[in-house]
Amino acid sequence: MKHCPLPLLLALIAFIGLATGCATQNKSSAARQDKTLQMPAAESSHPQEDRTLQPPAAELSNTQKDQRPQTPAAEPSNASTALTDDEEALLEDNFENWEEESAVPAIADPIEPFNRAMFTFNDKLYVWLLKPLSLGYRKIAPQPVRTGVNNFFHNLTAPVRFVNCIFQGKGQAAVAEFASFTLNTVYGVLGFGNVTKKYPELNPPPEDLGQTLGHYSIGDGFYIVWPFLGSSTLRDTIGRVGDAFLDPVNYVEPTETSIAVRGFNTVNMLSFRIEDIDAAKKAAFDPYQAARDYYIQSRQGKIKK
Amino acid sequence: MNTRQWATVFCTIILIASVSDANTESLSPLESLKGPINRIIDVLNDPAYKAPGDKEAQREKIWEIAHPIFDFLELSKRAIGKPWTRFSSTEQDRFTNVFSEFLGNTYIDKLQGEYNNETIAFEKELVKGNVALVRTTLRRPGAEIPIDYRMKKIKGAWKVYDIIVENGVSLIKNYRVQFSSILQSETPDQLIQRLEQKLNAQAAGTSQVN
Numbered sequence: 001m002k003h004c005p006l007p008l009l010l011a012l013i014a015f016i017g018l019a020t021g022c023a024t025q026n027k028s029s030a031a032r033q034d035k036t037l038q039m040p041a042a043e044s045s046h047p048q049e050d051r052t053l054q055p056p057a058a059e060l061s062n063t064q065k066d067q068r069p070q071t072p073a074a075e076p077s078n079a080s081t082a083l084t085d086d087e088e089a090l091l092e093d094n095f096e097n098w099e100e101e102s103a104v105p106a107i108a109d110p111i112e113p114f115n116r117a118m119f120t121f122n123d124k125l126y127v128w129l130l131k132p133l134s135l136g137y138r139k140i141a142p143q144p145v146r147t148g149v150n151n152f153f154h155n156l157t158a159p160v161r162f163v164n165c166i167f168q169g170k171g172q173a174a175v176a177e178f179a180s181f182t183l184n185t186v187y188g189v190l191g192f193g194n195v196t197k198k199y200p201e202l203n204p205p206p207e208d209l210g211q212t213l214g215h216y217s218i219g220d221g222f223y224i225v226w227p228f229l230g231s232s233t234l235r236d237t238i239g240r241v242g243d244a245f246l247d248p249v250n251y252v253e254p255t256e257t258s259i260a261v262r263g264f265n266t267v268n269m270l271s272f273r274i275e276d277i278d279a280a281k282k283a284a285f286d287p288y289q290a291a292r293d294y295y296i297q298s299r300q301g302k303i304k305k
Numbered sequence: 306m307n308t309r310q311w312a313t314v315f316c317t318i319i320l321i322a323s324v325s326d327a328n329t330e331s332l333s334p335l336e337s338l339k340g341p342i343n344r345i346i347d348v349l350n351d352p353a354y355k356a357p358g359d360k361e362a363q364r365e366k367i368w369e370i371a372h373p374i375f376d377f378l379e380l381s382k383r384a385i386g387k388p389w390t391r392f393s394s395t396e397q398d399r400f401t402n403v404f405s406e407f408l409g410n411t412y413i414d415k416l417q418g419e420y421n422n423e424t425i426a427f428e429k430e431l432v433k434g435n436v437a438l439v440r441t442t443l444r445r446p447g448a449e450i451p452i453d454y455r456m457k458k459i460k461g462a463w464k465v466y467d468i469i470v471e472n473g474v475s476l477i478k479n480y481r482v483q484f485s486s487i488l489q490s491e492t493p494d495q496l497i498q499r500l501e502q503k504l505n506a507q508a509a510g511t512s513q514v515n
Contacts, residue, residue: 090453091431091438147447205472272448279415285483285499293482294474301473 089304107233107296108222118225119288125228126270126277134270141271148192149268155184155191159246164207168215173204205305210239214303223292231295334437334456334463335430341370342425349420364413371413376464377405379457383466384480385488392493400493403500410507422446437463 109115138146158181165174180196180203188195196202213235214220221234232240244250249265252258270277284290332340345367348354354363381401382389392400428440435458443450455467455475467477487496 087431091433091436143446150447275415275418276450279411282414283411285480285487285503289483289486290479293479297474297478298471301471304473 107220107292109292110222111224115223115225115292116288118227119291121227122225122230123287130267130270131274134267134274137267138271138274141268146268146271147194149265150272151184151188151194152191153249153265153268154194155181155188156248157246160208160243161204161206163246164209164212164243165204167209167212168207170204170207173207176202176204205302208239209242210236210299211303213239214299220296220299223296231291233296233299236299332463333430334432334454335427335439337463338374338439338441338454338456338465339427341374344370345416346425349416360417364417367413367416368409371409372405374465375405376457376459376466377401379459379464379466380408380477381405383477385484386481388485388488388493391488396493396497399497400500403497403504407500407504407507410504414507425452438469 141149158177162174162177162181165171165177181191183196183202184191184194187193210233218235220236224232224234224237226232226237229240249258249261252261280290280294281287348363348366348370351363353359354366378401381397381404384404385392385400389397423443423445426442426444428442430440431438437456437458439454439456441452441454443452450470451472453469453472454465455469456463456465458464467475469475484496487499491499
């Protein structure tokens with residue numbers, strides 16, 4: 001690419017920082033992490049991590065704190081059974097009639113043989129390359145460092161989330177994304193520290209172009225498994241291509257470096273989820289179908305928000 | 306007695322009935338989940354089970370606490386869906402047993418394998434009539450996973466019949482997709498045999514995913 005956007009510079013600086021041993025801010029993030037984690041389950045009276053729900057309209061929750069100033073306090077808590085629309089939607093089990101076939105979200109899979117082949121390919125890639133790499137990486141990189149890397153990459157894709165919030169007319173979420181990006185870039189030192197973590201109102205559900213298209217009632221099309229990238233659909237593939245223009249990692253030159261950066265991000269992410277992936281594989285009868293359904297359900301959940 | 310007295314007596318009876326009712330089923334959905342889950346965490350942290358030889362005893366202890374949280378019949382019905390009516394009542398029983406054991410083994414294995422400093426935050430409960438959703442967050446170093454429990458009031462007690470992970474993925478729906486595809490070409494009995502094989506493989510430790 002001819003032009004060199006600011007995020008690229010940030011990325012490079014950040015990597016130099018990382019390579020030279022990620023200094024102070026990771027320590028501080030480590031301290032913060034530990035504090036959160038030592039909190040015993042019994043004392044969990046702070047629902048601060050809930051990114052998805054509107055606050056309860058009334059005394060429905062056992063958790064007392066309402067930290068969502070942005071929500072219009074709609075119903076003047078008339079009854080203890082009053083739920084916000086979001087909560088209604090969550091509680092609604094469209095699976096109530098268990099006899100009905102239609103309860104299961106269906107996805108067209110006309111290219112299933114291709115997809116299965118790609119699924120196997122990705123699985124081998126995971127088993128033979130990514131998993132050993134992630135396990136090794138986990139041994140040498142302490143958790144706060146890996147969390148810092150995660151934060152950094154998450155912060156880097158803030159423009160994607162911001163733009164898609166705008167596309168979906170989610171003004172407050174867009175402001176929140178912008179504010180988080182600014183705060184984490186400045187005070188979190190290029191996003192390694194996540195200074196906005198404690199504030200649910202600054203952590204709206206992440207948006208992407210696939211969700212934006214879904215928001216405007218564009219259907220999935222059909223299921224596609226891409227080599228290296230994994231589960232997707234026709235719509236989400238288009239979304240991914242669109243979002244790629246806003247992803248700074250794609251502007252890293254030369255291409256080999258860009259791929260290496262992406263691989264590093266993947267290994268870093270996997271280092272947190274190896275056991276989850278293995279357990280999911282063990283728990284499945286047909287891992288391909290399980291993964292396909294997981295993807296579709298998860299995307300449907302995200303589009304609703 | 307005149308009407309007024311009758312009304313008083315009637316109201317008193319209702320009142321007494323509702324009070325005793327409240328006494329027997331006073332646990333809210335969140336509470337009826339929180340108690341057992343915290344006890345499971347205690348068992349996982351219990352130094353008495355730290356030796357590798359104690360894993361089996363620990364597993365049994367966990368299963369003993371976990372089992373009553375769930376309604377496995379409801380769970381099994383939903384995991385099968387429409388073809389459930391094709392199951393004979395013996396097959397329904399067999400399936401329910403083997404499926405619950407399979408779920409128990411799979412997830413207790415995972416708990417035992419990697420439980421390290423995980424905490425569960427019970428965020429809130431949403432209740433509507435006899436259904437409820439209890440929202441929790443599983444926290445571990447560097448990751449947070451939202452886990453919601455769908456619960457139903459069955460014979461006065463709240464029981465879990467589905468688990469929703471990461472804000473929208475129903476575990477039971479996920480099994481249903483797989484089971485319905487198996488049941489398209491196989492009989493209920495064959496499905497149960499598959500489950501039994503998987504269980505045996507688990508027991509033999511050969512179900513290792515590499």
